[in-house]
Amino acid sequence: xxxxxxxxxxxxxxxxxxxxxxxxxxxxxxxxxxxxxxxxxxxxxxxxxxxxxxxxxxxxxxxxxxxxxxxxxxxxxxxxxxxxxxxxxxxxxxxxxxxxxxxxxxxxxxxxxxxxxxxxxxxxxxxxxxxxxxxxxxxxxxxxxxxxxxxxxxxxxxxxxxxxxxxxxxxxxxxxxxxxxxxxxxxxxxxxxxxxxxxxxxxxxxxxxxxxxxxxxxxxxxxxxxxxxxxxxxxxxxxxxxxxxxxxxxxxxxxxxxxxxxxxxxxxxxxxxxxxxxxxxxxxxx
DNA sequence: GACCAGGACCATT
DNA sequence: AATGGTCATGGT
Numbered sequence: 001x002x003x004x005x006x007x008x009x010x011x012x013x014x015x016x017x018x019x020x021x022x023x024x025x026x027x028x029x030x031x032x033x034x035x036x037x038x039x040x041x042x043x044x045x046x047x048x049x050x051x052x053x054x055x056x057x058x059x060x061x062x063x064x065x066x067x068x069x070x071x072x073x074x075x076x077x078x079x080x081x082x083x084x085x086x087x088x089x090x091x092x093x094x095x096x097x098x099x100x101x102x103x104x105x106x107x108x109x110x111x112x113x114x115x116x117x118x119x120x121x122x123x124x125x126x127x128x129x130x131x132x133x134x135x136x137x138x139x140x141x142x143x144x145x146x147x148x149x150x151x152x153x154x155x156x157x158x159x160x161x162x163x164x165x166x167x168x169x170x171x172x173x174x175x176x177x178x179x180x181x182x183x184x185x186x187x188x189x190x191x192x193x194x195x196x197x198x199x200x201x202x203x204x205x206x207x208x209x210x211x212x213x214x215x216x217x218x219x220x221x222x223x224x225x226x227x228x229x230x231x232x233x234x235x236x237x238x239x240x241x242x243x244x245x246x247x248x249x250x251x252x253x254x255x256x257x258x259x260x261x262x263x264x265x266x267x268x269x270x271x272x273x274x275x276x277x278x279x280x281x282x283x284x285x286x
Numbered sequence: 287g288a289c290c291a292g293g294a295c296c297a298t299t
Numbered sequence: 300a301a302t303g304g305t306c307a308t309g310g311t
Contacts, residue, residue: 013292112291114293120309121292168307173294210294249301273292297305299302 003069005037005095006045012274013118014220015099016109016125017148028129030058030102030148033138043095050137064097080096081242089275096274097268099220103188104181105148106221107203110213111174112167120166127165129163151181173208180206196224211254219266228257228265237276262282 010018010025018027024037035048047059060066073094076086112128113121132153133146136281154162155178164169182188186206191199196218203214215229230238230253238253239245248256261268 072300096302110292111294115306115307116293117291117310119291123309169305170294170307212293216292227290231294232290233293251300257299277292278298289311291308293306294306295305297302297304 003047003095004038004063004065005093006036007061008093008096008274009099011118012270013277014216014270015101016113016118016122017105019126026145027254028136028145029062031134031136031147032058032156033142033145034059034137048139050139050142061100064100067097069095069097072264072267075264076268077261082243085237085272085275087280088211089254090273092279093271093274096271098223098225098270101221102148103191103217103221104151107177107188107206107209107213108148108151108154108174109283110216111157111177112170113216114170114208118152124165124167128162128167131161131165136279151178151246154178155182170208176207177209192222196227199224200227211235213250219269225264225266228261228269230257231273233276234269236271237272 002097006025006286010027021035026033026035028034032053033050037046037048038044045063045065065273073090075101076082076090077139078086109121109125114123116124130144132149134149134153136145136147138145154174157175157178159171159192160176162175165171167174175176181188186202194202199218199222200211200214203209203217204211206219212229212231215227218224219227219229228234230250234251235253238256239248242256257265257269
């Protein structure tokens with residue numbers, strides 16, 4: 001696949017379940033063990049599964065392989081303030097994609113993400129999967145692998161058991177939300193055909209889910225590309241590039257980004273996020 | 287040993 | 300409406 005940076009995509013803080021191993025990435029998609037390897041020169045992504053596959057649409061959809069990246073990057077804002085980061089971010093992050101993740105896995109992962117570093121979120125998710133996830137078929141010689149635990153499975157756990165996965169005060173949030181999903185009180189599948197605002201309103205009803213986490217799920221799982229999650233990193237970047245580094249309230253930032261970053265604002269957000277985390281130096285007050 | 291991490295929530299003003 | 304404290308844990 002051309003114009004696809006697998007490393008950047010899997011390490012950019014949108015997904016936490018992929019494990020690096022010897023020039024490859026190992027993960028579980030749709031209950032299937034997958035090993036992805038991107039060839040050095042041409043950037044072709046090779047996929048190995050544990051069992052023969054008759055069709056690959058489930059993986060192509062997950063990776064969003066058919067998305068026209070150039071068309072998306074062309075919509076990034078070109079105003080003078082945006083130009084201060086836009087070209088450099090596209091230059092250094094080109095090939096970064098937004099995945100199309102499973103809503104429950106994405107939602108649960110981001111409930112665990114609050115005030116955690118990405119490396120720690122990955123750790124928590126790994127422990128959670130090993131402890132509560134169903135084992136998946138792996139090729140001979142590969143280490144055991146587990147699917148992300150279902151809401152039903154986690155709803156049957158205790159807060160104490162969840163805390164043993166190092167998630168700390170997030171345990172009761174994850175448990176309560178899992179119970180609402182498992183009971184059908186919230187139907188994640190029904191959010192797909194809703195308008196963004198309505199889907200967000202449903203998500204923030206869930207325990208441990210505020211605007212930021214809801215936006216991440218809307219963008220990374222449901223594909224609402226206009227959604228622009230604002231975390232501490234993005235907030236700093238917005239203050240630097242658009243408010244001369246001065247302190248601006250979160251509510252004003254959220255209002256500011258609406259209709260400013262185009263029809264693929266979520267993509268712009270992810271490029272900005274990855275850019276400042278890997279290359280840029282963002283300073284300024286918090 | 288501070289300080290912070292892809293926040294949310296609750297109690298005060 | 301807008302702060303401030305608190306939550307649990309590990310990296311830097």
